[in-house]
Amino acid sequence: MKGKEQMGVFDAIKGRRSIRKFLSKNIDDETVVFLLECANLAPSAGNLQARDFIVVRNSEIKKELARAAYGQEFVAEAPVTVVFCANFSRIAPYGKRGVELYCIQDVSAAVENFLLAAHALGLGTCWVGAFDEERVSEILSLKDDQRPLAIVPIGYPAEKPKGRGRIDIKRIIAWI
Numbered sequence: 001m002k003g004k005e006q007m008g009v010f011d012a013i014k015g016r017r018s019i020r021k022f023l024s025k026n027i028d029d030e031t032v033v034f035l036l037e038c039a040n041l042a043p044s045a046g047n048l049q050a051r052d053f054i055v056v057r058n059s060e061i062k063k064e065l066a067r068a069a070y071g072q073e074f075v076a077e078a079p080v081t082v083v084f085c086a087n088f089s090r091i092a093p094y095g096k097r098g099v100e101l102y103c104i105q106d107v108s109a110a111v112e113n114f115l116l117a118a119h120a121l122g123l124g125t126c127w128v129g130a131f132d133e134e135r136v137s138e139i140l141s142l143k144d145d146q147r148p149l150a151i152v153p154i155g156y157p158a159e160k161p162k163g164r165g166r167i168d169i170k171r172i173i174a175w176i
């Protein structure tokens, strides 16, 4: 995938939007792996990389995931859907704080890298957090040490949403 990225980091950050409509055009495995390598280059506590990536191409399983996400059908309409999971075994050296916090942060950082890298390649994604965790674990036969934290459909965008806008930055920053 070397040389394929054309977009600078600031353009990727500014231009990314949540995409909920996808073309039927497929994405090859090489691209998916490249994007997951970008995801795993995100920082992680102690570099333990307490995250697992489940890549779903199977239409029936994607439909089940969409149902588990309370009918968010676009999860099934993307050619590929990735389920980002925390891995409790890998974070175990950090005890309670590792399980309750670090692995969630490890996964979140990976998801953001994935979204930005995908956008830089002209692909659309949406971070889906509203889903029944138990059901998703069942559908994917996850192990006891895996917790699904984000479902991310990815495909070529079939919409160009306007920016959602953000709260005035001055309201969010505190200078001390």
Ligand SMILES: Cc1cc2nc3c(=O)[nH]c(=O)nc-3n(C[C@H](O)[C@H](O)[C@H](O)COP(=O)(O)O)c2cc1C
Residues within 6 Å of the ligand: 016, 017, 018, 019, 020, 072, 126, 127, 128, 129, 130, 131, 163, 164
């Ligand atoms: C933790 C988290 C959970 C989210 N869950 C959902 C979801 O279940 N369904 C959905 O359509 N979008 C979901 N989103 C996407 C947000 O709606 C979206 O990021 C926000 O509206 C800003 O729009 P933008 O991503 O286009 O900038 C989620 C985003 C995050 C970070």
